[in-house]
Every structure is written in C-alpha cells, then in structure tokens.
Amino acid sequence: MDRQCLVFEIDRVPENGMVLDRVIDGGLFDIEDEDITLNQDVELKGELKRVRRDILFYARVGTEATVRCSRCLGTFSQNVKCDAKAQFKPKEEAIQSEAEIELRAEDCEIEYYEGETISLAEVVRDAILLSFTTMVLCKDDCQGLCSQCGANLNLAPCTCSLDEVVDPRFEKLRLLKEKLK
C-alpha cells in the first residue's frame, strides 16, 4: 500500500458522489509527533463529491493511537474517532478575494490542489492530530509527576511531601549545600 491510495483524480470523482470505505496503513499519514503514534490502520468511511472543479470530502476517521499523558508522561492507547472534512479547490482560485473565500469556507477547511489530483493524506492527518486536545490524560485523576523528585505519583507516593515540613534552620543549610554543588 502506498500513498497513491489516498490520491484521487479530479475527473474520476463523480458529481453525484462516491462512497469512500477504506482501511489505510497508518504509516502513510506521516504522523511523526513524538507524543502520538498510530498503532492501527486508519479506517475511512465517507464520501467524495465533485462540484465542477471542486472536490468535497467528508469522512469518519477511526483508528487507535499510542499517546503520551500530559501529566505523568506515561504512554497509553486511545481510540481515535473524528471527522475529516475539506473542500479542495484548484490553486488558480486561491487569488480570489479573501471575503469570498470566507463566505464559502464556513466550518470547512479549504485546500488548494495543483494539477489534476488531490490527496486526502494531510486532511486526515490533521483531523487525527486535532482530535487530541492539548491536555491528553491517561485518566481523569492522573496524579502526574512529583515536581521535586519526578516520581510517577500514580505508581506510588513519594516522600517529598513528608520532607516539606522542614525546620527553617535546616532549610538554610540545604540551600547552602545546593550552592556548593
């Protein structure tokens, strides 16, 4: 399987639409985020449709990813279910006034294509990456890492919180020791 399976010739996309139902090797999406890797194929179920030289694309995207918890930095698998949606336009039309583009855009991403083909790879990849909110947590109550010793507090409590109750005289000594390091 190569990236060609995500490429479509404009002229071959029918005006009354064509069903898209494919399982695609996750590696073809070039997701090289250090915090997100796909560990399953990507399922695409949707539709491609042509309106003159524009291609309308919509699909439900399903896969599974290994992601990194924002709090404890542990990795875990998570199901991905999201929508990918775009309107592909010939590049010549990119010089239209911005107002007009805004009018047409609505909630749909506009992609400009060159030549006679479009590729769905980037639109689907962006949809997958966007489906992860900035805070990805392995569980809602993830305890994260201790800010002092770096221990994963989900595994076991560390002793830092006990040390916090420190005699101020020892604290001065500790600071001095740190300076000498």
Ligand SMILES: [Zn+2]
């Ligand atoms: Zn976590």
Ligand SMILES: [Zn+2]
């Ligand atoms: Zn600690």
